[in-house]
Amino acid sequence: MPGPGGDVVLSEIVDDDVEAVVALWRACGLTRPWNDPYRDLADARLGETSTVLVGRAARDLPALGDGAADSDDAGPGDVVVRAGEVVATAMAGVDGHRGWLYYVAVDPRLQGCGTGRAVVVAAEAWLAARGARAVRLMVRSTNEAVRGFYERLGYVDQDCVVLGRPLGAPDARDAGR
């Protein structure tokens, strides 16, 4: 699966990606103290109806996107991402009724140049190939800024309130959230 402009190649996660994926989620502010990202990753990789798609730099890349300004150690055109580095993710799973997306993330140095769209489109295709006829995702109320991104991709407010409770004995992961 080639990414935007051939700069990012998308495929399913492999064992060697785990540390880089968790680091990317942390850099993108997607981890929470009550969710162990390693366990989330392991759970998603367990079944045949869920996965984590990973985008890797197809070649050495300069900071391309809006995050370029944050790369204060690098000058214009300097390589900041090495070929093969993990730069994007999307966790996808079919729950027997719909497809769901989690952990959509793009390396801040490459944001704003089509990688987010590419990884979401790839995850949608992965879900559709496994029978999902609709896709849903949750956006934290503290992450209002990202709604414009999903709207550009055709996502609309489903006019639902998400309710939840832990199952089984509470643990540090769930803590009632």
Ligand SMILES: CC(C)(COP(=O)(O)OP(=O)(O)OC[C@H]1O[C@@H](n2cnc3c(N)ncnc32)[C@H](O)[C@@H]1OP(=O)(O)O)[C@@H](O)C(=O)NCCC(=O)NCCS
């Ligand atoms: C959200 C995120 C994945 C977007 O990735 P990206 O590579 O920057 O997005 P793209 O460049 O592919 O943008 C796709 C389209 O959305 C638009 N877009 C991107 N972010 C936007 C925003 N915050 N508001 C409005 N539009 C936005 C782009 O302009 C582009 O429009 P176009 O295709 O019509 O030109 C990335 O910003 C990110 O990792 N954020 C931090 C983690 C996060 O919040 N994830 C979502 C959790 S629910």
